[in-house]
Amino acid sequence: MNVATPNPAKARIGHSACPHDCPSTCALDIEIDADGRIGRVKGDPENSYTSGVVCAKVARYAERLYHPARLLKPRVRRGGKGEGGWGEISWEAALDAIAEAFVRAEQAHGSEAVWPYYYAGTMGLVQRDSIDRLRHARRYSGFFGSICTNTAWTGYTMGAGTLRGSDPREMAKSDCIVIWGTNPVSTQVNVMTHAIRARKERGAKIVVVDVYDNPTMKQADMALKLRPGTDAALACAAMHVAFRDGHADRAYMAAFTDDPAGLEAHLATRDPAWAAEITGLSIAEIEAFAALVGRTKRSFFRLGYGFTRGRNGAVSMHAALCVPTVLGSWQYEGGGAFHSNSDIFRLRKSELTGETLADPDIRMLDQSQIGRVLTGDAVALRHRGPVTAMLIQNTNPANVAPEQRLVKRGFLRDDLFVAVHEHFMTDTAKLADIVLPATMFVEHDDIYRGGGQQHIVLGPRLVEPPPLVRSNLFVIEELARRLGVGHLPGFGLTEREHITRMLPFYEIDFDGLRQEKWIDCQPDFETAHFLKGFGFPDGRFRFRPDWTNTPAPNKPPKPLGAFGPHAALPVFPDYVAVIETADADHPFRLATSPARNFLNSSFTETRGSRQREGRPEVMIHPEDAAACGVDDGEIVRLGNGRGDIRLHAKVTDAAKAGVLIAEGVWPNDAHLDGEGINVLTGADPIAPYGGAAFHDNRVWLRKG
Numbered sequence: 001m002n003v004a005t006p007n008p009a010k011a012r013i014g015h016s017a018c019p020h021d022c023p024s025t026c027a028l029d030i031e032i033d034a035d036g037r038i039g040r041v042k043g044d045p046e047n048s049y050t051s052g053v054v055c056a057k058v059a060r061y062a063e064r065l066y067h068p069a070r071l072l073k074p075r076v077r078r079g080g081k082g083e084g085g086w087g088e089i090s091w092e093a094a095l096d097a098i099a100e101a102f103v104r105a106e107q108a109h110g111s112e113a114v115w116p117y118y119y120a121g122t123m124g125l126v127q128r129d130s131i132d133r134l135r136h137a138r139r140y141s142g143f144f145g146s147i148c149t150n151t152a153w154t155g156y157t158m159g160a161g162t163l164r165g166s167d168p169r170e171m172a173k174s175d176c177i178v179i180w181g182t183n184p185v186s187t188q189v190n191v192m193t194h195a196i197r198a199r200k201e202r203g204a205k206i207v208v209v210d211v212y213d214n215p216t217m218k219q220a221d222m223a224l225k226l227r228p229g230t231d232a233a234l235a236c237a238a239m240h241v242a243f244r245d246g247h248a249d250r251a252y253m254a255a256f257t258d259d260p261a262g263l264e265a266h267l268a269t270r271d272p273a274w275a276a277e278i279t280g281l282s283i284a285e286i287e288a289f290a291a292l293v294g295r296t297k298r299s300f301f302r303l304g305y306g307f308t309r310g311r312n313g314a315v316s317m318h319a320a321l322c323v324p325t326v327l328g329s330w331q332y333e334g335g336g337a338f339h340s341n342s343d344i345f346r347l348r349k350s351e352l353t354g355e356t357l358a359d360p361d362i363r364m365l366d367q368s369q370i371g372r373v374l375t376g377d378a379v380a381l382r383h384r385g386p387v388t389a390m391l392i393q394n395t396n397p398a399n400v401a402p403e404q405r406l407v408k409r410g411f412l413r414d415d416l417f418v419a420v421h422e423h424f425m426t427d428t429a430k431l432a433d434i435v436l437p438a439t440m441f442v443e444h445d446d447i448y449r450g451g452g453q454q455h456i457v458l459g460p461r462l463v464e465p466p467p468l469v470r471s472n473l474f475v476i477e478e479l480a481r482r483l484g485v486g487h488l489p490g491f492g493l494t495e496r497e498h499i500t501r502m503l504p505f506y507e508i509d510f511d512g513l514r515q516e517k518w519i520d521c522q523p524d525f526e527t528a529h530f531l532k533g534f535g536f537p538d539g540r541f542r543f544r545p546d547w548t549n550t551p552a553p554n555k556p557p558k559p560l561g562a563f564g565p566h567a568a569l570p571v572f573p574d575y576v577a578v579i580e581t582a583d584a585d586h587p588f589r590l591a592t593s594p595a596r597n598f599l600n601s602s603f604t605e606t607r608g609s610r611q612r613e614g615r616p617e618v619m620i621h622p623e624d625a626a627a628c629g630v631d632d633g634e635i636v637r638l639g640n641g642r643g644d645i646r647l648h649a650k651v652t653d654a655a656k657a658g659v660l661i662a663e664g665v666w667p668n669d670a671h672l673d674g675e676g677i678n679v680l681t682g683a684d685p686i687a688p689y690g691g692a693a694f695h696d697n698r699v700w701l702r703k704g
């Protein structure tokens, strides 16, 4: 491997955006040497959010781009599924074979037998979403992307009416930053840049709410380590204290919220003693938190995804969002809340995604329930026919989706044809019939928009791809041509044409954006802080959300309706015990938190990341380890009704007794028996609009 060899004397800097599925969407400066090879990757210091900082795994990107195991040629399966036999095939023959398999599937079972399956492995809009145009054009089964954002976005939108909030750069002007259910040191490093600046320049206090002592909690001034799935109880108690002690801003609530009196009455019994019982925090910790945020006008609530990956996740997000609203924190610079900016961007995507070609009667299948779909579960299939052909881009479901045993059993079906377009031989690619090699971000043009910040950033092609490696757009266009839909609107365009067509609102084209590097889409202060009203027709924040009738970004299209146990959704913010609480047979609660050096299933292939992460481990409290007779470093078996796996124990008091943490979605074969952590996670939908409860699992543990 020839990673660190660019000759600095001749190197130039190329500008790009990090393509990975991370809220930060960093603006990048990439060193390119005279031979057209990339060297070091740095954060662009001119971008006000990135501020010159990127995470270590992306700084080492050359390791991924020039990896010796990178896929460089199309492959076709030889021998049985998943047995590891592969032969070479030309691009022409591979694309013909995929098109023929799709036509065969359609002829046997109708167009819904084909299920294009894709996610956010690249966040580039052209490369990520073009597959959706093909599925609309051919009336293939729809993809309901539930795995990541649904619970969080739904909970936030229920309160605020839209998905945006205070400028995340404003954290630098806060006096108290509450980092709630996110681990930014690992998962979105730039949050820390702005938070630490506030601490240095203003003496701001950093509060971290999490279920274990993760790298972010290690930097906290106030560390609140609670039991998984109990965040709403902490939020309710903080609001109870605010009303009790006169920190609730009644004038603000009268002007900007729906039912403050009803909320106050509801919270009367949700006092710190009640919350201590549920969360495992002490009454003193809860009082101290409530007093800190109550007395600090510029309190900024940075709400993450992690605390919403439970069966009450949407409810927890809504409850946490109610806290700054009761306190009136939104009125102050450096105050309020932020989760995602997804609603601020005005990109015209209809041509790209083929929306005009959509048929509303085509069924939508749930991404998280791929295991059930592929094993013939009638409910998951919406009581229609089987899926018998798939094209998978930008995701690795055999590793990252819940109910892994079902997923794997489904992929092994003899009557299922699967093509996977990838960078590496992932767990999913290993189960495919045809594997196609994909370009990486510096090898194709694309456009990216922040979720955790406010920029649209261009990522132009900077280096030549390997000779037989092709972009996602190429594959979609070639299949469309073979399937007779290449003449329909949205097809036949280059990446650059797509990018320009998405930008009319900003009056800029591809070349202009190349000059500018990015567009800062931040709304003005009053809009961002909802001082002109929240995102509902009456402008009022909802303490009493209409859970099943409020428009939400992830609301499933019509055929699906509301999901999960929505009868249990509370009238006002509340703790709802629909989580997998421990029982006699499953005495532990397991969260599967992210690993710092991996990004979901990506970077598990690079040596730098692998060395730093070591091996799959489960953290167990010393008291629990003693009770189970387990020593540090010993092999243990974890299990529940969905299956069981073996991995090594790490005895630590990082989490509370009764709580286990397994960091990282390791490749399945990194585990002792070739099965990964998602054997243990469930695909039962979260109310009201679906999602996967990755951090909400009850399990047993024994020496393995």
Ligand SMILES: Nc1nc2c(c(=O)[nH]1)N[C@H]1C(S)=C(S)[C@@H](COP(=O)(O)OP(=O)(O)OC[C@H]3O[C@@H](n4cnc5c(=O)[nH]c(N)nc54)[C@H](O)[C@@H]3O)O[C@H]1N2
Pocket (backbone or CB within 6 Å): 021, 022, 023, 148, 180, 181, 182, 183, 184, 186, 187, 188, 209, 210, 211, 212, 214, 227, 228, 229, 230, 231, 304, 305, 306, 307, 308, 309, 310, 591, 593, 594, 595, 596, 597, 598, 599, 600, 695
């Ligand atoms: N290094 C790295 N970066 C990543 C990723 C990665 O895998 N690795 N994944 C990327 C993706 S796709 C996403 S969506 C984002 C997600 O980024 P985050 O918003 O940070 O969400 P999570 O990674 O799910 O979990 C964050 C934290 O929530 C904690 N947590 C779990 N359950 C609870 C709970 O009930 N209450 C509270 N308060 N905390 C809880 C976990 O222990 C973890 O420390 O990160 C992105 N960035």
Ligand SMILES: Nc1nc2c(c(=O)[nH]1)N[C@H]1C(S)=C(S)[C@@H](COP(=O)(O)OP(=O)(O)OC[C@H]3O[C@@H](n4cnc5c(=O)[nH]c(N)nc54)[C@H](O)[C@@H]3O)O[C@H]1N2
Pocket (backbone or CB within 6 Å): 020, 021, 119, 120, 121, 122, 127, 147, 148, 392, 393, 394, 395, 396, 397, 400, 401, 421, 422, 423, 424, 426, 438, 439, 440, 441, 472, 592, 593, 594, 599, 600, 601, 602, 665, 677, 678, 681, 694
């Ligand atoms: N146990 C557990 N499981 C989880 C989570 C958890 O916290 N715990 N987190 C969940 C979350 S939030 C998410 S978002 C999912 C994400 O899980 P995945 O969708 O698997 O996520 P990634 O690793 O981001 O990307 C997947 C693949 O996309 C490929 N890829 C990247 N760019 C391109 C491209 O341009 N073209 C093509 N064809 N392929 C490309 C990469 O090589 C990678 O293999 O995992 C979920 N699974």
Ligand code: SF4
Pocket (backbone or CB within 6 Å): 018, 019, 020, 022, 023, 024, 025, 026, 054, 055, 056, 058, 187, 188, 189, 190, 599
């Ligand atoms: S912090 Fe996130 S967006 Fe920034 S370089 Fe790392 S993975 Fe990419």
Ligand SMILES: [Mo]
Pocket (backbone or CB within 6 Å): 021, 148, 149
């Ligand atoms: Mo995600």
